[in-house]
Amino acid sequence: MSWIDRILPSGVRKETGERRSTVPEGLWKKCVKCDAVLYRPDVENNDDVCPKCDHHMRISARRRLAIFLDAEGREEILADIEPIDRLKFRDKKRYRDRISAAQKATGEKDALVAMRGNLQGLPVVCVAFEFAFHGGSMGYAVGEKFTRAAQLALRERIPMVCFSASGGARMQEALISLMQMAKTSAVIERMKVAGVPYVSVMTDPIYGGVSASLALLGDINVAEPDARAGFAGPNIIEQTIRQKLPKGFQRSEFLLEHGAIDMIVHRNDMRDTLARLLSKLTNFDLVADPEAEIDDEKEPVEFIPDEQDD
Amino acid sequence: MNPNYLDFEQPIAELEVKIEELQLVGSDADINISEEIRTLREKSARLTEKIFTNLSAWDTVKVARHPQRPYTLDYLPRVFTDFDELHGDRHFGDDHAIVGGIARLRGRPVMVIGQEKGRAVRDKVMRNFGMPKPEGYRKALRLMQMAERFKMPVITLIDTPGAYPGIDSEERGISEAIAQNLAAMSRLATPVVCVVIGEGSSGGALGIGVGDHLVMLQYATYFVISPEGCANIIWKSTANAPDAAAAMGVTSSVLQELGIIDATIPEPMGGAHRDVDLMAERIQAHLVGQLERLEQIPLEEMLEQRYQRLMSYGN
Numbered sequence: 001m002s003w004i005d006r007i008l009p010s011g012v013r014k015e016t017g018e019r020r021s022t023v024p025e026g027l028w029k030k031c032v033k034c035d036a037v038l039y040r041p042d043v044e045n046n047d048d049v050c051p052k053c054d055h056h057m058r059i060s061a062r063r064r065l066a067i068f069l070d071a072e073g074r075e076e077i078l079a080d081i082e083p084i085d086r087l088k089f090r091d092k093k094r095y096r097d098r099i100s101a102a103q104k105a106t107g108e109k110d111a112l113v114a115m116r117g118n119l120q121g122l123p124v125v126c127v128a129f130e131f132a133f134h135g136g137s138m139g140y141a142v143g144e145k146f147t148r149a150a151q152l153a154l155r156e157r158i159p160m161v162c163f164s165a166s167g168g169a170r171m172q173e174a175l176i177s178l179m180q181m182a183k184t185s186a187v188i189e190r191m192k193v194a195g196v197p198y199v200s201v202m203t204d205p206i207y208g209g210v211s212a213s214l215a216l217l218g219d220i221n222v223a224e225p226d227a228r229a230g231f232a233g234p235n236i237i238e239q240t241i242r243q244k245l246p247k248g249f250q251r252s253e254f255l256l257e258h259g260a261i262d263m264i265v266h267r268n269d270m271r272d273t274l275a276r277l278l279s280k281l282t283n284f285d286l287v288a289d290p291e292a293e294i295d296d297e298k299e300p301v302e303f304i305p306d307e308q309d310d
Numbered sequence: 311m312n313p314n315y316l317d318f319e320q321p322i323a324e325l326e327v328k329i330e331e332l333q334l335v336g337s338d339a340d341i342n343i344s345e346e347i348r349t350l351r352e353k354s355a356r357l358t359e360k361i362f363t364n365l366s367a368w369d370t371v372k373v374a375r376h377p378q379r380p381y382t383l384d385y386l387p388r389v390f391t392d393f394d395e396l397h398g399d400r401h402f403g404d405d406h407a408i409v410g411g412i413a414r415l416r417g418r419p420v421m422v423i424g425q426e427k428g429r430a431v432r433d434k435v436m437r438n439f440g441m442p443k444p445e446g447y448r449k450a451l452r453l454m455q456m457a458e459r460f461k462m463p464v465i466t467l468i469d470t471p472g473a474y475p476g477i478d479s480e481e482r483g484i485s486e487a488i489a490q491n492l493a494a495m496s497r498l499a500t501p502v503v504c505v506v507i508g509e510g511s512s513g514g515a516l517g518i519g520v521g522d523h524l525v526m527l528q529y530a531t532y533f534v535i536s537p538e539g540c541a542n543i544i545w546k547s548t549a550n551a552p553d554a555a556a557a558m559g560v561t562s563s564v565l566q567e568l569g570i571i572d573a574t575i576p577e578p579m580g581g582a583h584r585d586v587d588l589m590a591e592r593i594q595a596h597l598v599g600q601l602e603r604l605e606q607i608p609l610e611e612m613l614e615q616r617y618q619r620l621m622s623y624g625n
Contacts, residue, residue, distance in 0.1 A: 171534060171558065179624065
């Protein structure tokens with residue numbers, strides 16, 4: 001903030017803040033990975049994936065939901081949940097001011113956006129993290145919105161999909177943030193018991209408290225290509241073990257190799273793949289329906305452990 | 311500086327040195343000397359009380375990490391009897407940073423699971439300084455599920471600088487291991503009582519910290535990120551850790567006021583390490599009281615209460 005901004009009355013300053021947040025709409029966009037200068041409509045038509053190097057660019061929560069859900073019939077839910085500064089946390093700045101700044105910059109109340117809608121006709125509840133809001137960190141508002149969205153999915157027995165992108169628990173809400181890990185995990189466990197599918201899609205980056213709770217508890221865990229995901233950040237690990245980390249450490253491919261996720265899905269294929277998966281999972285609910293021909297839908301069985309044991 | 315005392319305790323340390331010196335001199339039963347010792351003792355007690363009633367958040371962090379702070383293995387024989395340690399996660403290995411097994415609490419069989427930092431250097435290395443790896447959390451889960459089958463209450467003792475941040479930890483899925491514990495503990499069909507005995511650091515602590523009753527020892531601390539880590543991110547310097555500790559509210563008094571923890575067990579004057587037996591006695595009394603209370607509640611109701619409590623965090 002320049003000195004002139006400091007002395008301006010807050011009403012005037014607000015305007016400049018909003019202007020700063022709006023990215024100038026040029027016709028060209030540079031890929032942060034391969035440095036290629038790209039024609040913006042090409043990038044947008046490709047779900048914000050670089051047409052040259054296939055880098056999955058970071059996108060907003062709303063953009064994520066827009067490219068994932070059917071255009072027809074999607075509506076935002078739980079939009080009224082606001083962050084609470086119960087600790088009156090203050091460091092160099094007040095947390096309250098940090099929240100207001102993030103709200104102005106992103107237009108979101110906190111770091112999670114929830115919608116209900118359809119995925120190729122299949123009703124779903126879908127939440128997406130807004131990484132631009134405080135690094136997608138999870139405090140009360142994120143935990144509460146996730147939990148209530150899950151409770152809606154439970155009540156209506158429709159699948160839930162979560163796109164996570166987060167630096168972890170939000171420091172400024174201290175233990176309240178930590179407890180959101182327990183809270184979200186508990187509601188996911190209820191979905192599991194009730195047989196309501198929950199698919200977690202990890203997008204770059206996922207760390208800390210979000211990784212160690214809702215992001216890895218999916219019936220199916222998916223990651224976008226080359227997303228970074230782990231419990232401890234690479235810097236912390238390097239400081240602890242005093243050695244360089246191997247190439248590709250904590251990337252999606254690393255997670256797949258080590259058995260943490262079921263598959264890596266390209267953003268272009270996300271809708272089709274998840275619709276395919278969820279339609280099969282939800283057919284299990286419809287077994288009582290005599291018209292259902294679930295056998296045709298079943299994947300070929302490759303491995304039956306019981307036979308081996310006998 | 312006396313290494314057995316923290317920086318803010320040095321005035322107490324000086325008095326204690328004087329008392330010790332006088333005791334050596336006073337072997338010829340000089341009445342004036344024993345009188346003097348008595349006065350100094352009183353003075354020391356008053357000073358200790360004064361210092362400890364005004365502990366800052368950062369001072370409390372230091373007490374919680376005091377090198378003489380009692381650990382899980384100090385409490386096990388004092389709070390419980392008949393402890394049999396059970397090892398291994400049945401998948402990869404046995405993590406010595408988490409100790410678990412079956413014991414009796416005033417006669418009643420219980421499953422005890424605690425994080426152990428280790429005392430002597432070799433011991434600390436063996437215990438990985440109390441930083442569990444995935445196999446530690448998975449061992450804990452295995453034991454908790456066993457407790458559920460045999461209708462034993464679970465008691466967890468939390469004391470960790472955090473889950474281990476290392477390559478092997480990540481390879482074997484530390485996030486997933488913690489997340490699974492959070493989910494499983496939310497509906498474990500047996501009473502679960504969690505006690506923060508020292509340092510409760512973030513997800514590594516929470517990984518054995520979900521239950522029906524969460525209690526902290528008076529000078530234990532519980533935080534989402536270490537004050538040093540928080541200071542490093544916000545102030546770009548660990549020198550601001552005291553500010554971070556104060557801002558995050560890491561002490562039992564703040565956390566009870568916030569409704570995060572259910573109770574606080576008072577520590578002996580000057581901290582648990584000054585009188586481990588007394589501390590253990592108080593922990594035992596608290597645990598017995600809580601288990602009696604929880605066992606009055608029908609199981610389904612207890613689980614619903616646990617769930618609603620989790621849902622209420624932050625409201």
